[in-house]
Amino acid sequence: MNDEDFFPFPLNLENQFKLSKFANFEELNAVKNHKVSKDGSFTAPVLFLQNVVLFPSTITPLSFNPKSQGIQLVTGAQEQKTTLIGCYEDPAAETGKALSKCLPVGIEFVPSRLNNEDPGAPMALLQGRRRVRILELSETQGLVFARVEPLKEVRSSAKETKALMRLCLKQFGRYLELEDNSQDEILVFAEEAETPGELADFIGSALDLEQEDRLKLLLEADGISRLNLVARLLSAEINLLELEEHIQTQVQSEMDRSQRENYLREQISKMQKEIGDGKSADPEILELQEKLAAAGLPTEARAAADKELARLRSMPTLSPESGMLENYLQWLADLPWNAKTEDNLDINNASAVLDSNHYGLKKAKDRILEFMAVRSLKPTRSHQPILCFVGAPGTGKTSLGRSIATAMARRFARMSLGGVHDEAEIRGHRRTYIGSMPGRILQTMKKVGVVNPLIMLDEIDKLNADFQGDPASALLEVLDSEQNFEFADHYLEVPYDLSKTLFITTANSTQNIPPALLDRMELIEFPGYAAQEKMAIARQFLIPSQMAENGLEGEAIEFTDDALQAIIEGYTYEAGVRSFERQIGTVLRKLALKKTKGQVLPAKIKKEDLPTYLGPVEYFPLVAELKDEIGVATAVAWTESGGEIMPVEVLVMPGKGNLQITGQIGEVMQESAQAALSYLKSKSELFLIPDDFFEDYDFHIHVPEGAIPKDGPSAGITMALALTSAVLGVPVRRELAMTGEITLRGKVLPIGGVREKVLAAQRSGIKTMLLPAKNEKDLEELQANVREAIEFHFVEQMDEVLDYGLVSKPIFSRVMPKQRKRKKTEEED
Numbered sequence: 001m002n003d004e005d006f007f008p009f010p011l012n013l014e015n016q017f018k019l020s021k022f023a024n025f026e027e028l029n030a031v032k033n034h035k036v037s038k039d040g041s042f043t044a045p046v047l048f049l050q051n052v053v054l055f056p057s058t059i060t061p062l063s064f065n066p067k068s069q070g071i072q073l074v075t076g077a078q079e080q081k082t083t084l085i086g087c088y089e090d091p092a093a094e095t096g097k098a099l100s101k102c103l104p105v106g107i108e109f110v111p112s113r114l115n116n117e118d119p120g121a122p123m124a125l126l127q128g129r130r131r132v133r134i135l136e137l138s139e140t141q142g143l144v145f146a147r148v149e150p151l152k153e154v155r156s157s158a159k160e161t162k163a164l165m166r167l168c169l170k171q172f173g174r175y176l177e178l179e180d181n182s183q184d185e186i187l188v189f190a191e192e193a194e195t196p197g198e199l200a201d202f203i204g205s206a207l208d209l210e211q212e213d214r215l216k217l218l219l220e221a222d223g224i225s226r227l228n229l230v231a232r233l234l235s236a237e238i239n240l241l242e243l244e245e246h247i248q249t250q251v252q253s254e255m256d257r258s259q260r261e262n263y264l265r266e267q268i269s270k271m272q273k274e275i276g277d278g279k280s281a282d283p284e285i286l287e288l289q290e291k292l293a294a295a296g297l298p299t300e301a302r303a304a305a306d307k308e309l310a311r312l313r314s315m316p317t318l319s320p321e322s323g324m325l326e327n328y329l330q331w332l333a334d335l336p337w338n339a340k341t342e343d344n345l346d347i348n349n350a351s352a353v354l355d356s357n358h359y360g361l362k363k364a365k366d367r368i369l370e371f372m373a374v375r376s377l378k379p380t381r382s383h384q385p386i387l388c389f390v391g392a393p394g395t396g397k398t399s400l401g402r403s404i405a406t407a408m409a410r411r412f413a414r415m416s417l418g419g420v421h422d423e424a425e426i427r428g429h430r431r432t433y434i435g436s437m438p439g440r441i442l443q444t445m446k447k448v449g450v451v452n453p454l455i456m457l458d459e460i461d462k463l464n465a466d467f468q469g470d471p472a473s474a475l476l477e478v479l480d481s482e483q484n485f486e487f488a489d490h491y492l493e494v495p496y497d498l499s500k501t502l503f504i505t506t507a508n509s510t511q512n513i514p515p516a517l518l519d520r521m522e523l524i525e526f527p528g529y530a531a532q533e534k535m536a537i538a539r540q541f542l543i544p545s546q547m548a549e550n551g552l553e554g555e556a557i558e559f560t561d562d563a564l565q566a567i568i569e570g571y572t573y574e575a576g577v578r579s580f581e582r583q584i585g586t587v588l589r590k591l592a593l594k595k596t597k598g599q600v601l602p603a604k605i606k607k608e609d610l611p612t613y614l615g616p617v618e619y620f621p622l623v624a625e626l627k628d629e630i631g632v633a634t635a636v637a638w639t640e641s642g643g644e645i646m647p648v649e650v651l652v653m654p655g656k657g658n659l660q661i662t663g664q665i666g667e668v669m670q671e672s673a674q675a676a677l678s679y680l681k682s683k684s685e686l687f688l689i690p691d692d693f694f695e696d697y698d699f700h701i702h703v704p705e706g707a708i709p710k711d712g713p714s715a716g717i718t719m720a721l722a723l724t725s726a727v728l729g730v731p732v733r734r735e736l737a738m739t740g741e742i743t744l745r746g747k748v749l750p751i752g753g754v755r756e757k758v759l760a761a762q763r764s765g766i767k768t769m770l771l772p773a774k775n776e777k778d779l780e781e782l783q784a785n786v787r788e789a790i791e792f793h794f795v796e797q798m799d800e801v802l803d804y805g806l807v808s809k810p811i812f813s814r815v816m817p818k819q820r821k822r823k824k825t826e827e828e829d
């Protein structure tokens with residue numbers, strides 16, 4: 001045999017087959033037998049094999065470690081043309097080449113000449129000859145010898161055996177087919193096997209088996225059992241290959257399908273191009289197309305619509321993308337681009353409408369009329385003010401907005417900004433998001449259907465900013481007339497002109513309006529109503545509208561003044577009229593119930609009847625104190641829900657001169673307290689306060705209702721008064737409230753929100769009020785009856801505050817043991 005023909009040989013089925021065929025004809029025939037003893041056994045040298053399992057009639061290449069004994073054995077056998085015995089260690093036995101740890105069956109084989117092409121790994125071909133049972137192992141001169149007995153293959157003509165052989169051949173054929181091995185010769189060769197054992201060996205060597213299974217096959221001396229084993233292994237292999245094939249065809253067919261679809265789509269679009277407008281037959285698309293044509297889109301939007309329409313036509317109808325495209329086009333078609341209502345800028349009409357819907361609110365109404373006058377004179381003013389109505393809930397902001405829309409004959413919509421913290425809520429999500437839509441501005445535009453509605457953006461002070469982008473800056477783009485003619489919505493992608501829309505914003509307080517927005521806004525204050533005004537609003541508006549709402553139109557029911565007054569004072573606590581309206585509604589609902597029961601309705605609702613309709617009185621006028629107290633004075637604060645009276649308490653106790661302020665007090669108010677204390681210190685001589693007094697005592701200022709955060713300088717004079725009262729031990733007059741900032745030298749500075757504060761004082765039953773002299777003009781905003789209900793004193797200096805506030809002239813009369821004693825000794829001196 002010429003080794004060069006075979007090296008190097010990839011060990012595949014084909015090569016093995018060639019080799020084994022060759023082996024049958026030459027090497028095996030040329031081999032000399034060992035000397036056989038009487039019992040049929042013979043002795044031959046042993047080569048321990050590890051990773052390779054030889055079968056009779058097959059050839060397997062094996063590479064050797066150049067220093068191993070195997071080289072010597074192979075060379076010896078080659079030269080003498082004899083065989084070797086391949087033995088296997090029992091994998092279950094412990095390691096080491098103890099002779100007893102050998103598997104009971106081995107293989108007699110013929111080695112070829114060594115090929116030394118790779119000196120690091122010389123190779124030889126090993127040709128299996130026959131199975132041998134290992135009877136005995138012995139060692140001579142370092143070589144292991146085995147006495148073995150050849151195992152005969154038994155022929156069998158039993159039907160079962162034949163059937164089994166035929167089945168295996170059939171399966172082997174299937175296996176070769178699945179393996180994509182077109183070597184019919186291999187199958188022919190297998191068919192030539194005469195015994196089940198031979199067939200098993202041939203197929204077994206051809207299969208891609210685990211070493212463990214190969215060894216099992218070698219060890220199985222009985223041919224039929226061996227073929228049974230092969231049949232099982234074969235069918236497992238076939239299963240695996242079939243599964244592989246199935247997966248493969250699946251992948252393939254998917255690829256084929258998408259290729260086919262692509263191809264078809266291309267063909268369709270080519271054909272459509274040929275015909276001009278292929279899918280125009282689709283009625284939905286036709287309708288959309290017509291709608292878009294009628295929508296009067298501006299150039300940029302028109303181009304986008306055309307592009308997307310073309311895409312839509314070339315798409316399979318049921319693809320998800322076509323749904324998204326249709327949706328987009330629908331939005332383009334539905335948004336108002338040109339449709340508008342005719343403005344009514346007749347100022348007299350507007351004035352009449354506003355007056356007929358709203359009591360008071362003179363300032364706001366005047367400003368609106370001015371605004372309309374400018375509009376009618378100069379319709380295309382580029383820089384328009386952004387109006388912002390600021391005031392407590394229920395002060396008529398939204399309803400005034402609605403009336404303006406009525407007066408101007410514009411459509412009206414409201415949009416609350418409370419809790420909006422994501423820019424996308426204003427501007428929408430990009431179309432790439434699933435389920436994306438335009439933002440709320442464009443949604444509102446679609447709802448009103450014209451380009452020039454009046455939109456109220458409520459609660460602009462409740463806008464939140466967080467990681468989701470800045471809604472305030474998006475809103476600025478909406479409101480600012482220099483930017484909003486090309487508002488960019490993420491979904492729409494093309495600019496949308498908002499410049500014809502009139503936006504009015506509302507807020508409860510200016511404090512939390514994002515500064516960038518506040519900067520551009522023109523604030524119109526809604527200051528809240530005095531009790532008298534509330535009663536007028538009730539008579540003119542709330543009662544008639546609630547009567548109508550509760551089906552009592554035309555009934556002669558009258559609320560007495562006392563009753564309305566009692567509802568305002570006992571059942572509501574607010575600057576606006578929202579809960580007032582609700583309580584009136586409650587009374588009327590109860591009457592409606594009576595009416596349906598056929599009972600007689602009372603002609604008058606009196607104060608005494610209220611508990612039966614509304615339950616017990618809920619609020620009691622928060623009079624500052626019931627008697628004149630030391631160290632307690634009443635400030636009037638301004639909050640989001642209007643004004644509020646706010647007692648300030650001061651306690652003086654032995655300590656080290658510390659000032660403590662509690663009750664959720666903001667920084668400005670803390671500084672104001674410091675200033676008040678410093679003022680008092682500076683006056684200690686005047687008030688005969690001993691020098692070291694401020695070092696020996698601690699001062700605690702507390703502003704109750706600790707849960708409500710408070711800030712601002714306007715409680716300055718109140719804190720100074722309470723401190724002075726506490727230190728000097730002189731009580732403060734009850735029924736006195738005050739507001740004003742204090743400077744270190746005791747000057748009283750003006751403050752804001754006078755109207756709300758006065759109204760709050762009136763609500764709380766305050767009889768006298770101290771106001772900074774510079775705020776006197778603010779009282780003009782108040783109705784005469786409110787001004788008359790309270791006695792106002794205007795102050796410029798803290799001395800005046802003390803004069804009005806303390807029940808007696810400040811003299812040193814504080815009961816302070818330490819000081820008193822000292823004073824006495826001084827006197828004694």
Ligand code: ADP
Nearest residue numbers: 357358359393394395396397398399537541577
């Ligand atoms: P806001 O928007 O300031 O919270 P609304 O406009 O919703 O207040 O007003 C609450 C209710 O009070 C509405 O029914 C409104 O008609 C009524 N109202 C408020 N102020 C007036 C007013 N000056 N004249 C007539 N009704 C008023």
